[in-house]
Amino acid sequence: MTERTRLGYGLIGLILLLLLGLMVWLANLPPRPTAPAGEAPTAPARLESLAGLNGEPPVHRALNIQDWRTAEGARVLFVEARQLPMFDLRLTFAAGSSQDGDTPGLALLTNAMLNEGVPGKDATAIAEGFESLGAQFGNGSYRDMAIASLRSLSDPAKREPALALFGEVLGRPDFPADALARIKNQLQAGFEMRKQSPGKLASLELNRQLFGVHPYAHPSDGDTESIAPISRERLQAFHASAYTAANAVIALVGDLSRSEAEAMAASISAALPKGPALARPADPMPPRPGLQHIEYPSQQTHLMLAQLGIARDDPDYAALYLGNQILGGGGFGARLMEEVREKRGLTYGIYSGFTPMQVRGPFMINLQTRADYSQGTLELVQKLVREFIAEGPTEKELKDAKRELIGSFPLSTASNADIVGQLGAIGFYNLPLNHLELFLQQVQALSVGQVKAAMARHIDPNGFVVVSAGPTVEQKPLPPPTTPAERPAAMPEH
Known part of the structure; x- marks a missing residue:
């Protein structure tokens, strides 16, 4: 008998032993419970077709939204969600580029600098602080709004220090000079890159033609001329006026009670600058086609x-x-x-x-x-x-x-x-x-x-x-329309 034959017989024997063991295990499984007398057996779960909904919407999470204002004037919207031991917090400020005034890019630069430093902590210390607590900080700036967000565990041992650090970042950014220079350089590099993008150039021109002198007309990230002279003092002034509690909406979702949510919202609201809400932009005038x-x-x-x-x-x-x-x-x-x-x-x-x-x-x-x-x-x-x-x-x-x-x-x-x-x-x-x-x-x-x-x-x-x-090129007539070929209903036979 060759070595290969012996290995073959050994493999067959191993498979037979495994099959025998599986049969013994199945024979000793406890019997499946049966429905009590008079009750129909439970039907197995199956996929449902949207056609069976008869136009009714599928089931979605019903939101019990609770709404109040803090002592400083911030509006709070809260949904209790106990499924996971965590919470999501988002602050939305009326602090987008429509509030830039005569300095395009001011709102974006202010928001980008929030987590670059607070008294006693630089950007690295802030990042390490959130990371050590398993928390995530986020921010962004758009035309209407600027946002800052926090995701953290709801355990008070993690929640409280994460919330305290978040309050420092939002309420006391010190806009360090080295970080300001670095972010300005990044923006200037982006301005050079967009000169090579016809789509971006078209988009910028479209906004100018559509909105004219309205604040929505200028690019949210500014331009070379507007970004360069922005000073630390200008950022501090914009933060003091635009990141007030009265200018904010606090959204909160997670594993929290109403009283815990109220305490968190009050803490964040108190950490923000004091001042009124900013006025919304005026309506734009219709453009000339x-x-x-x-x-x-x-x-x-x-x-x-x-x-x-x-x-x-x-x-x-x-x-x-x-x-x-x-x-x-x-x-x-x-x-x-x-x-x-x-x-x-x-x-x-x-x-x-x-x-x-x-x-x-x-x-x-x-x-x-x-x-x-x-x-x-x-x-x-x-x-x-x-x-x-x-x-x-x-x-x-x-x-x-x-x-x-x-x-x-x-x-x-x-x-x-x-x-x-x-x-x-x-x-x-x-x-x-x-x-x-x-x-x-x-x-x-x-x-x-x-x-x-x-x-x-x-x-x-x-x-x-x-x-x-x-490019300006000689134009050609369009090709005639065709009917798209239908895809086969099944795999073709060979």
């Missing part, structure tokens, strides 16, 4: 179309959200994607969307296409918008958009981090506490006529500001 071209050596042309849209608290928000999903916000199922990419192959992607803000933000359509097709593509997009405004969505488009939105809606409150973001928006834009439920109810009740009317009220097909960035 027209086309601006940026000459840029490339194979592709960036096309951006925009006009003023809505503020976040506009009563047509739900109808416009759903209408835009059908027009261009819903990915491959949207009309613009179907007509411009799928049928004609003119772009890899085209997207439209409203950006509601404190006051009227933009409604925008953007895409890239071949430079020699840019004029025809622009005309096609404008034609598709005119048709959608004139005719509205079809019943099928509306039904499909509702089903997709309803199916994805539970994701908006799937985690504590999702919920704290929703609370911040509800408080900042002064929306009703049951905003999420109202939004879903409004979407379900919308008819084709209501969506069509809302889109017609807020979108003028002839009112677009258009910016293109690319």
Whole structure:
């Protein structure tokens, strides 16, 4: 008998022993419990189809939002969530770039410097302090708002020191000179890089054309001329006026009681500067429609179309959200994607969307296409918008958009981090506490006529500001549309 044969027999014997052991183990398992007499046995869990919901929304986390104000004037929104031994805290300040005044980039630079140093601690000590407690600090600055966030364990032994350090960072940043110089250099490097991006250049020009002299017109991160002269004293002054408790919304979600949440909110509120809330920006003036071209050596042309849209608290928000999903916000199922990419192959992607803000933000359509097709593509997009405004969505488009939105809606409150973001928006834009439920109810009740009317009220097909960035080349006629090939229903036979 060869060595290979002996190994083969040995392997077969080992497999037989394993099978015998498995049979003995199964024979000795306790019997499965049976249903008591008169009761039906429990059916195994199975996946459910969205079709079985009959238009009703899937179950999502019901939010019991508690709302109060601190002694210093900060609004607090709190949701108790005991599933995990942690909490998420987010402060939203009306301290975005719309408050920059004559110094674009001031708000962003102030926010970026918050965790660079406090009395007795540099940036490294702050980072190590949060890390040693298993806590995470976050911050960011946008057009309307600036945020600062903390995620930590709810155990008081971890929670209290993390909260104390968070209060120092928000209430007593000292804006050290070396960190200020470093971050300015990083911003200046970014300004040089964006000169090489036709899409970024088009976006900056679009905001200038759309908003004119309004604070939304300038870039949130400023520019070379505005950032360079910003001093430590200027940052301190902006922090003292914009990071006050009265200018803040405190959102809190996690493993906390109401009394613990009140104590935490009071502690953070007291650590902030004292002062009034800042005034919201004025409404922007409607722009003059027209086309601006940026000459840029490339194979592709960036096309951006925009006009003023809505503020976040506009009563047509739900109808416009759903209408835009059908027009261009819903990915491959949207009309613009179907007509411009799928049928004609003119772009890899085209997207439209409203950006509601404190006051009227933009409604925008953007895409890239071949430079020699840019004029025809622009005309096609404008034609598709005119048709959608004139005719509205079809019943099928509306039904499909509702089903997709309803199916994805539970994701908006799937985690504590999702919920704290929703609370911040509800408080900042002064929306009703049951905003999420109202939004879903409004979407379900919308008819084709209501969506069509809302889109017609807020979108003028002839009112677009258009910016293109690319080379000036001879234009070609667009290829004719084709019907996209249907995918096979099953694997082909060979």
